[in-house]
Amino acid sequence: GQNIDQPTEMTATEGAIVQINCTYQTSGFNGLFWYQQHAGEAPTFLSYNVLDGLEEKGRFSSFLSRSKGYSYLLLKELQMKDSASYLCAAMDSNYQLIWGAGTKLIIKP
């Protein structure tokens, strides 16, 4: 079957660094997406990885290892506005997104 695993909740301190992990099992693979979702709002796109390695976008970076079925989202210099859920989604061979349940990130001052 197809499955995405990510931690349910994480807590970090303002100004610190946090890494949110995601493991996936899909029928075929066409890339890994990360989305941010603030409470009561819609998901918004953060990053897309299809090749192994690290992609950096400002304070956010995303890493992919296709051989391990593993990705992580790295958030640096955490700000209170980064408190949100972070959704991992893998694209399968039919170009459908398989979604994880999301990781709720709590930032403490």
Added chain:
Amino acid sequence: NAGVTQTPKFRVLKTGQSMTLLCAQDMNHEYMYWYRQDPGMGLRLIHYSVGEGTTAKGEVPDGYNVSRLKKQNFLLGLESAAPSQTSVYFCATQAGDYNEQFFGPGTRLTVL
């Protein structure tokens, strides 16, 4: 540009009632999706469309129907609402296979 809009934003139904959710986009995207999001679960695909006049079933299609008569609109119908359909419904659009999806603001539906 409005992007992706959904109507209505909130709705309360009684069991057995029917309703239609409207998703509209001005992004000229080919692909459109209907998801539901429940606490502790990932987004689950209900139905999707890869172009005007086409629709296909997703992971949880039972109790729902869809239509895409115009490229910019994707309608989701609940024929006879059940309490298990209480959820937040998101519409999303996508330009093509490897592109990101853009989401509407969501519809919060409660079925009593």
